[in-house]
Amino acid sequence: MRGVILHAPGDVRVEERDDPTIIEPTDAIIxxxxxCICGSDLWPYRGVEDVHDAVMGHEYVGVVEEIGADVRTVKVGDFVVGSFWASDNTCEICRSGYQAYCVHRVLMGTLGTQSERARIPLADGTLVATPGMPDDDLVPSLLAASDVLGTGWFAAVAAEAGPGKTVAVVGDGAVGLLGVLAAKQLGAERIIAMSRHADRQALARRFGATDIVEERGAAGVARIKELTGGLGAHSVIEAVGTQESMMQAVHSTRPGGHMGFVGVSHDVALPGDDMFMAGIHLHGGPAPVRRFLPELVRLIWDREIDPGQVFDLTLPLDQAAEGYRAMDERRATKVLLTV
Amino acid sequence: MRGVILHAPGDVRVEERDDPTIIEPTDAIIxxxxxCICGSDLWPYRGVEDVHDAVMGHEYVGVVEEIGADVRTVKVGDFVVGSFWASDNTCEICRSGYQAYCVHRVLMGTLGTQSERARIPLADGTLVATPGMPDDDLVPSLLAASDVLGTGWFAAVAAEAGPGKTVAVVGDGAVGLLGVLAAKQLGAERIIAMSRHADRQALARRFGATDIVEERGAAGVARIKELTGGLGAHSVIEAVGTQESMMQAVHSTRPGGHMGFVGVSHDVALPGDDMFMAGIHLHGGPAPVRRFLPELVRLIWDREIDPGQVFDLTLPLDQAAEGYRAMDERRATKVLLTV
Structure with a gap:
């Protein structure tokens, strides 16, 4: 089969790989x-993470082709969505809602889903089948649920977005934009998107943003304070992962408020005294997407949300290299690869 | 009146100060x-914080001597306990339970309660009157409520200690020990005190600790994991404020678990990738003691808890310098000063 290989930073190729096979009786082949291509795929692409000759991709939707002997909840022919962490969904950590930390977890990126087929470990605990074969226009949204929507949703839940709350969103990439959508769905009263790109501002507004703040850093914090009676937002979503964005989020949150952070941190150090004096609730990390998948699939199936709008470039798998370039050069927010 | 002055690191004296007077109509004089002497008083005493010729002390109980024209809920003759932050208890932040961040807050340490009298700003929002004059043996416990008990309690609440939970406590000072007491009161199933001092271990057990761990750092984390099926504690209280203790607490908390940190941070930097991968809830800072005071006073008055046991040295105010030395040299956990 064909699949994406990152040979070295900047060097992405679609090449022949071995077809996956059932290894464990809990596996499925889809x-x-x-x-699609994830913002986090850009870290190795840019050489920030040292990766060579690696399979790529951890987001996926598809049709089950084969199941292991112990698989019970999905069957051959099902259309499925899964998380970027494979999880058993039965261990104590999974049952507490933290499937990204399942004691048997497998990172799908190590298997590489930017490919024609993929082995899904722990299929029962990882995959959610849709009620039937989806209409074509639902596929981007279902694919978004696999990571960016699930991650934005987790950030909004971690930030305790909800009725009566003012939510600020730091980061206007796909995850930040879907954090806006999640905050809206969760009932937030006011949603402030921090963005200086007209197209992303427009999408943020379509997803439910009520205010746009273009300033960053200390000026961004000052503007959030100004919009919230000097107190800061109740809930802040951080979806970038840099020192500036993290501190912008910390200082935009009111004392006792909640910050959900899902930007993969690189070279970030949170000063202890800032964290102590801020008095905020901080929660984040790799999203336990599987916790939210059944509900997200339902919302998409019933056309209550349309997160697929974050994809602004669609290419065939063979043109993955162009997809990486487009995201790296910020010509695209999120690239979908058809297989 | 007499009061403690820190002239320079290590140089504590009890000297004549002006008597406090009503300045605002919301003030009371007690x-x-x-x-008492707080662990945080040792930072300037040791020269870690650069403080000279300053009044000291922010914990207090006493009798109201005079009230401003606008004071409604406490009256002359009342025995009162107050928080180390004066707060109006009516602003939006106070109403959300974060009185330590009241928009009108005043840090009591800037007024100095290691003295014969003290001005209490925002008396209605800061002070809680006891049902009557307390028996002498209740005074240490009521005094503890002013900071160390309220702080340990907040840490346990921030760590979501409760039924079915395993709670680990990093730090065996007064706050850590009262974190044990709070976790017990909140219904925790198992409480692991991290301490290598026999006397503090004994007090931790009296307060409700079920296990003692003597190891620190990575070895301490490994021991907590061992005691919790490899997962880490549900709830971790951090009551020290150093890099080692903070990271010990972070790594002792299971994914999705809660860490409450109340040790005043000095030279701490939380690595972003550690925080991202840990997947914990982090909450802490200066405790909003006033939120808990009515309940704490009730528990003490009804003799359901006896937090005053943390005081292991009682001296008259005039011997404050000896009290500072005893705490600095770790001859005492917590020093009470009678006035």
Whole structure:
């Protein structure tokens, strides 16, 4: 089968790989129908993470082609969505809602879903089947649920977005934009998107943003304070992962408020005294997408949300290299690869 | 009146100060009957914080001697306990339970309660009157409520200690020990005190600790994991404020668990990738003691808890310098000063 290989920073190729096979009786093999490129794929692409000759991709939707002897909840022919962490969904950590930390977890990126087929470990605990074969226009949204929507949703839940709350969102990438959508769905009263790109501002507004703040850093914090009676937002979503964005989020949160952070941190150090004096609730990390998947699939299936709008470039798998370039050069927010 | 002055690191004296007077109509003047020395007073005493010729002390109980024209809920003759932050208890932040961040807050340490009298700003929002004059043996416990008990309690609440939970406590000072007491009161199933001092271990057990761990750092984390099926504690209280203790607490908390940190941070930097991968809830800072005071006073008055046991040295105010030395040299956990 064909699949994406990152040979070295900047060097992405689609090449022949071995077809995956059932290894464990809890595995499923899926024919990937759509996959995508994640903001986090740009870290190795840019050489920030030292990665060579690696399979790529951890987001996927597709059709089950084969199941192991112990798989019970999905069957051959099902259309499925799964998380970027495979999880058993039965261990104590999974049952507490933290499937990204399942004691048997497998990082899907190590298996590489930017490919024609993929082995899904722990299929029962990882995959959610849709009620039937989706209409074509639902596929991008279902694919978004696999990571960016699930991650934005987790950030909004971690930030305790909800009725009566003012939510600020730091980061206007796909995750930040879907954090806006999640905050809206969770009932937030006011949603402030921090963005200086007209197209992303427009999408943020379509997803439910009520205010746009273009300033960053200390000026961004000052503007959030100004919009919130000097107190700061109740809930802040951080979806970037840099020192500036993290501190912008910390200082934009009111004392006793909640910050959900899902930007993969690189070279970030949170000063202890800032964290002590801020008095905020901080929660984040790799999103336990599987916790939210059944509800997200339902919302998409019933056309209550349309997160697929974050994809602004669609390419065939063979043109993955162009997809990476487009995201790296910020010509695209999120690239969908059809298989 | 007499009061403690820190002239320079290591140089504590009890000297004549002006008597406090009503400045704002919301003030009260109290005759301090007991005050104490806080672990955080040791930072300037040791020169870690650069402080000279400053009044000291922020914990207090006493009798109201005079009230401003606008004071409604406490009256002359009342025995009162107050928080180390004066707060109006009516602003939006106070109403959300974060009185330590009241928009009108005043840090009591800037007024200095290691003295015969003290001005209490925002008396209605800061002070809680006891049902009557307390028996002498209740005074240490009521004094503890002013800071160390309220702080340990907040840490346990921030760590979401409760039924079915395993709670680990990093730090065996007064706050850590009262964190044990709070976790017990909140219904925790198992409480692991991290301490290598026999006397503090004994007090931790009296307060409700079920296990003692003597190891620190990575070895301490490994021991907590061992005691919790490899997962880490549900709830971790951090009551020290150093880099080692903070990271010990972070790594002792299971994914999705809660860490409450109340040790005043000095030279701490939390690595972003550690915080991201840990997947914990982090909450802490200066405790909003006033939120808990009515309940704490009730528990003490009804003799359901006896937090005053943390005081292991009682001296008259005039011997404050010896009290500072005893705490600095770790000859005492917590020093009560009678006035």
């Amino acid at each position: 024919r990937v129908t759509a996959t | 005759r301090v009957t007991a005050t």
